[in-house]
Amino acid sequence: MSFSSNIKDELIKIENMPDCCIHAMAYGMLLFGRSFNSGAISLMTDNGNIAQKYMSVTEKASGILPFCSVSDAGKYSLEIPSKEDRMKVLSEFSMSGNERTLRIDRGNLLNDTVYDGENLSCCDGAFLRGAFLSCGTASDPNKSYHIEFVVPFKTLSMDLLKMLTDYGLKAKHMVRRYVNVIYIKDSESIEDLLTIMGAYNSAMEIMNIKIYKDVRNLTNRRNNFENANFSKTVDAAYDQLSAIMYLEEKGVIPTLEPDLKEIAELRIDNPEASLREIGELCSIKMSRSAVNYRLKRLVSISNSIKNSEESDASEAKDDE
Template identity: 45%
Template sequence: MSYAAEVKNELTRLPVHYEHAKAELAAFIRLNGILKKIDGEWLLNIETENATIARRMYTLIKRHYEVQSEIIVRKKMKLKKNNVYIIRLRSGSQPILADLKILDGLLYHGGIPKEFKEDDQKARSYLRGAFLARGSVNSPETGRYHLEIYSPYEEHNNDLLEMINHFHLNAKSLQRKNGGYIVYIKEAEKIADFLRVIGAVNSLFKFEDIRIVRDMRNSVNRLVNCENANINKAVNAAQEQIEDITLVDEMVGLHTLPTHLKEIAYLRLENPEASLKQLGELYPDKKISKSAVNHRLRKLRELADTYR
């Protein structure tokens, strides 16, 4: 089961206040409902590929409205051939759509009603319904953090963006090339906050656990890589210094050098793996600084360059 499916399954098990449930139902029907007129009768089909979501929506409808309804299961004929669950309302669909502020007579309301936007709890329920209908979220294990909700209507998409950002989630919106619009969140922390807003607490904990472990592993890898790079750099530098000293020894002999250069030359030859700081601490009389060691080795490099 994908992470997005786990989130949705958790959401279907959440208890919801009687009035707030209407906001969830309104969002789901607006995004996944199809109203048809057949033989003079208006039929409302509400579709989903998730059985637990279909059961939740069917239960919410039966709890709030006295209406003839049924669940039909069909198999898709293309691609994965998943089951499609259709909640069909054979009568009384128009009053329900009017009560949910989706229709005004036969006029369609493009945006989200103020009643749902201006009440925090109803807004949370509406976002939950929208995510159940057309939402998706990447697993945090991929490291590509992305959550989105699709809407075929521009006005509804804009209101959805406003509603999400009311909770300071830094969501953005774009129009898809093949039609419709999406509201999306890219920041890991904001995705976690969105899961908290819609009530997916267990999914939030899993998201954060995976993200923290992943980020810690990445930090450790960066530190190890940096340390390895520093070690390789130091080894290469020491090898070059030994080559310089060897060349000077062959050309004029180390015994001819000034005392301070002769001392550092012998110390480097005797301690090829020592760092500059360690070389400074190996002086018998008194320690010298790392910068002093580096200066003396640079002098040897300049001397060796004159013989190259």
């Protein structure tokens, strides 16, 4: 299955949505479908699960069940044949059917409780989930970071762009073969969008791929000693380990405060472990920065012992 269909599969499987979110999701699917006006309400899709979702959320939100037919080629065509029914659905979303252009009416995202200090409610996520199911696609993150909504109408696409940028996502607009495309290439914004929509596993997959790429990058950089940043990291790790070895040689470690002693011993036993892993190994778990702080202290203790020994040695030399 492609990454795009994995995302859709994950979004379709979200259950137990509150009524406010079912309403918002239906609005997203209908508004970003093929048509949404008094003359036609329709969607074409080759994904049977999306067709089913379109039917069920529309019915739950408006009481009208869209009609579905399947072509020989396996394309699902959804529509609401009766004008009376279409008017009912439109009025459910405060539309008259005479709108000159389609817009996003945020009044349809019923629950406007703001959470996490962000300008975002449960319904915003459900709405975008619906929109993505109707008109979204994403590239395989192993190849490139790209997610997009293909929107037939300019004004509607600009409303969507505004909504995404309001969340701080780095979304952009382009026209491709006469259709408006709202897209994101920034990997963190893609992760955020997937998280907002509720596709947590897909967001995690992108993060994992990024970590894998980072590690591969680091391995390449390891072979390139020209790279200052990487050798700085290596130098710091080397300095810390040699400082601890020095303290051990001088028999200082058993005399250290318990937390420093523990970090020093863990570092010697696990020279390859990351700071985070060392923090996990501690008897009382420590954060990465707490571990780093203690390692720095160990380096400074070892430096001060070294310095005092050197000055003793030079005084002795002066005495000669």
